[in-house]
Amino acid sequence: MIKQFLLDKKISPSGFALLLLGAVLLFIFSVPHAMAGRKILLYLTFFMAIPIFWRAVRNNSKPLLHATLLLFALQLWMLVITFFIADQPYASLLEWKGQWLTVAMCYVIGIGIACTLMDSAIKAPRVTVTLMIIAPITLFLSLNAIAMLYEMVLAGKFLPNQLGITDEKGVTNYLIALMEPILIADMLGRLVKGIRLIPVPNWVISLLLALALFSLFATSSRNGLIIMMLAFMLGAAMMVSESRKKYSRLKVISSALATLLLVFTISFISYKTDPRWATFVETIPIAWDIDRDLRWLDSSATDVPVTASGKSVDISEYYRIAWAHAGLRMLAEHPWGMEISRETFRNLELEKYGQAKIFHSHNAWIDFGLNVGIPGLLLWAGFLLFLIKTGWSAWKSHQDQLGLALAIMVIMFMLRGLLDSTFRNQIIEQFMLTAALLLTTLQYKHRDN
Numbered sequence: 001m002i003k004q005f006l007l008d009k010k011i012s013p014s015g016f017a018l019l020l021l022g023a024v025l026l027f028i029f030s031v032p033h034a035m036a037g038r039k040i041l042l043y044l045t046f047f048m049a050i051p052i053f054w055r056a057v058r059n060n061s062k063p064l065l066h067a068t069l070l071l072f073a074l075q076l077w078m079l080v081i082t083f084f085i086a087d088q089p090y091a092s093l094l095e096w097k098g099q100w101l102t103v104a105m106c107y108v109i110g111i112g113i114a115c116t117l118m119d120s121a122i123k124a125p126r127v128t129v130t131l132m133i134i135a136p137i138t139l140f141l142s143l144n145a146i147a148m149l150y151e152m153v154l155a156g157k158f159l160p161n162q163l164g165i166t167d168e169k170g171v172t173n174y175l176i177a178l179m180e181p182i183l184i185a186d187m188l189g190r191l192v193k194g195i196r197l198i199p200v201p202n203w204v205i206s207l208l209l210a211l212a213l214f215s216l217f218a219t220s221s222r223n224g225l226i227i228m229m230l231a232f233m234l235g236a237a238m239m240v241s242e243s244r245k246k247y248s249r250l251k252v253i254s255s256a257l258a259t260l261l262l263v264f265t266i267s268f269i270s271y272k273t274d275p276r277w278a279t280f281v282e283t284i285p286i287a288w289d290i291d292r293d294l295r296w297l298d299s300s301a302t303d304v305p306v307t308a309s310g311k312s313v314d315i316s317e318y319y320r321i322a323w324a325h326a327g328l329r330m331l332a333e334h335p336w337g338m339e340i341s342r343e344t345f346r347n348l349e350l351e352k353y354g355q356a357k358i359f360h361s362h363n364a365w366i367d368f369g370l371n372v373g374i375p376g377l378l379l380w381a382g383f384l385l386f387l388i389k390t391g392w393s394a395w396k397s398h399q400d401q402l403g404l405a406l407a408i409m410v411i412m413f414m415l416r417g418l419l420d421s422t423f424r425n426q427i428i429e430q431f432m433l434t435a436a437l438l439l440t441t442l443q444y445k446h447r448d449n
Helices: 002-009 013-028 035-059 062-084 089-118 125-155 170-192 202-218 222-246 249-273 275-288 315-333 344-353 364-398 401-416 425-441
Strands: none
Touching: 013 035, 013 089, 013 125, 013 425, 035 062, 035 089, 035 425, 062 089, 062 364, 062 425, 089 125, 089 425, 125 170, 125 202, 125 401, 125 425, 170 202, 170 222, 170 401, 170 425, 202 222, 222 249, 222 401, 275 315, 315 344, 315 364, 344 364, 364 401, 364 425, 401 425
């Protein structure tokens, strides 16, 4: 039966295995204590995807080739940093191999999966691509939500700052950041064009959105909520021109107000359930002044500065702003980069102040900049901006909702990098796999059967 299915759909056994392993990989990236299994799957899937990737880059459209060349140039620059600038080349090489070579591998895998699907006889392959992203993420978030709900039932009340089945609450909102652009593109597409990107009824989309919101509130992910609200506003802004073609001005305004109401509701609930907002504004100038008060050096300190109103500063905000300010100074002192390492910020902090208790600045652009300098940042930003341009062009030219989703996802990823150190570990690997899937799919002409 499976053999006949593969023959009918024009998928080779190795191509089918690639699809299955790709979906499992996207799921297992977030599973704690599964590093060995993750690496095995990653390498196995990568080697299966290489020949497909090579054919795609040689025979496909220019956008795919241009994106690949930009990513390849970034990899080469990191090797230049490793062998000609880093004080410890071998350590830097190992870090590149463990962090950024795997990112390139995920890019290859994403292209391989997308080509396999788009070259097959599967009906509506774009839908299948979408489901390959949504399904593993939804499964993980659902299992995580069940674990968090179980803890709440035992406690008899709502519990914030939960981990669920993860070992770090950021895992949840990084997954949501990959899912929400597709949800937004689907919701706006249904509203404006009557087209479903995800083949499910409206109530299922509402459940997925509710799952994402519950996960963000239960983990007290303030940054995740900020990014979600910005993503909704960005998606609505991108859809305005299409909305005006189909609906009257009154309906467009009503839709805009509905989006604003959703954003306001999320903001209000976050403000009421997260006490950190109370001193948000007052914390900013105190945190920025890193010379007058050095308590920002000790992230475990309980004796933190107080605001003018006599309240303690928002600890999370205080440390992030102070670390970012210190990191910007370091970047100005080392504009050509230093090494490929996740501890560069810590090493420089230790060298200058004699103590350091944090490994990174919690700002991905600063941390990566300390590794690769301004040239590396420009190459990385160029790659991401190219993805945005490709997605936006697909949306404007063909009203391709996957293009809208790609543009939103990459923009939010770039912004999220200003709030967290997201250019590392499974975060960047999941992002690259998903981005490559969408980018490659956009290079194929539309077909519904």
